[in-house]
Amino acid sequence: xxxxxxxEKFKKCAVDVLQVPEDKxxxxxxxxxxxxxxxxxxxxxxxALEEAFSITVDETELDGVDTVGQAYxxxxxxx
Amino acid sequence: MGVGRHxxxxxxxxxSRVVLVTGGSRGIGLACARRFQxxxxxxxxxxxxxxxxxxxxxxxxxxxAVACDVTDPGAVDAAFATVEAELGAVEVLVCAAxxxxxxxxxxxxxxxxxxxxxTDLTGTFRAVRRALPAMLRARAGxxxxxxxxxxxxxxxxxxxxxxxxxGQIGFxxxxxxxxxxxxxxxxxxxxxxxxxxxLAALNEDQTAALASRVPLGRVAGPEEVAAAVCFLASAxxxxxxxxxxxxxxxxxxxx
Numbered sequence: 001x002x003x004x005x006x007x008e009k010f011k012k013c014a015v016d017v018l019q020v021p022e023d024k025x026x027x028x029x030x031x032x033x034x035x036x037x038x039x040x041x042x043x044x045x046x047x048a049l050e051e052a053f054s055i056t057v058d059e060t061e062l063d064g065v066d067t068v069g070q071a072y073x074x075x076x077x078x079x
Numbered sequence: 080m081g082v083g084r085h086x087x088x089x090x091x092x093x094x095s096r097v098v099l100v101t102g103g104s105r106g107i108g109l110a111c112a113r114r115f116q117x118x119x120x121x122x123x124x125x126x127x128x129x130x131x132x133x134x135x136x137x138x139x140x141x142x143x144a145v146a147c148d149v150t151d152p153g154a155v156d157a158a159f160a161t162v163e164a165e166l167g168a169v170e171v172l173v174c175a176a177x178x179x180x181x182x183x184x185x186x187x188x189x190x191x192x193x194x195x196x197x198t199d200l201t202g203t204f205r206a207v208r209r210a211l212p213a214m215l216r217a218r219a220g221x222x223x224x225x226x227x228x229x230x231x232x233x234x235x236x237x238x239x240x241x242x243x244x245x246g247q248i249g250f251x252x253x254x255x256x257x258x259x260x261x262x263x264x265x266x267x268x269x270x271x272x273x274x275x276x277x278l279a280a281l282n283e284d285q286t287a288a289l290a291s292r293v294p295l296g297r298v299a300g301p302e303e304v305a306a307a308v309c310f311l312a313s314a315x316x317x318x319x320x321x322x323x324x325x326x327x328x329x330x331x332x333x334x
Contacts, residue, residue, distance in 0.1 A: 040260065044215060 271327025
């Protein structure tokens with residue numbers, strides 16, 4: 001779920017931290033394959049999301065999160 | 080793969096950086112702080128006992144001195160926040176905060192063991208963890224950890240200190256691998272016998288036993304350790320990470 005404003009905020013974090021063009025941040029994009037993000041990028045991205053949305057994400061919750069859509073759903077589930 | 084990149088500026092031309100030295104109010108930490116300052120950096124130090132003496136003969140300009148007990152994560156966070164507000168994000172971190180609390184293992188209390196591990200090893204972890212986000216974002220940074228020759232030689236009566244100092248090396252090398260892709264380097268300086276308050280705390284037998292084994296036959300001045308630290312923090316050292324640089328007069332030769 002989530003609204004447009006939420007996704008925009010999410011997208012801004014991705015653009016800032018992962019240094020990717022905005023149009024590549026789409027739900028089906030894979031962090032590793034499409035956004036060229038390594039494990040350190042993902043940790044930085046999660047930290048940025050935690051700060052932007054005032055949420056806490058446990059390391060174990062990131063298992064199986066490979067795409068932008070999955071990460072976004074995880075964020076929305078905590079709002 | 081960038082070849083010959085110097086994220087902290089080209090070699091030979093110094094840019095002023097923000098440097099934080101934990102435990103920088105005296106001893107090796109203070110010598111490092113003064114050296115960075117002399118080289119044109121903006122330098123902050125943390126202290127636990129007392130701020131650096133402003134009347135020090137070599138004092139050129141006041142250091143930004145921030146009270147911080149590295150055993151308190153909240154205090155570490157607050158100290159960084161102060162430095163960031165006053166000087167900007169930390170670009171060079173030197174972890175020099177450390178204590179000794181000697182005793183033979185047979186009679187060493189849990190408290191004495193933990194106090195040293197908590198300050199020397201976990202305190203290093205806390206400062207580094209707080210410094211990392213900004214360095215990763217900047218795709219540049221220098222971390223230098225002050226360990227000790229006893230990390231690999233051992234020293235009777237200092238099992239807690241040696242364990243913490245050896246732990247710092249494993250920590251630094253793991254971290255060096257984790258952040259290398261962001262051009263952040265992590266290195267260790269392992270001093271031997273240095274003329275500081277900490278050395279003065281050793282008893283005469285310990286000091287004499289150590290001194291007799293130093294090939295260069297003398298104790299180091301803290302500024303001799305600072306020279307190595309400043310080199311590892313320099314732009315010229317961009318290709319050095321995960322190294323342990325001994326500054327020990329040959330005491331630990333081969334390690």
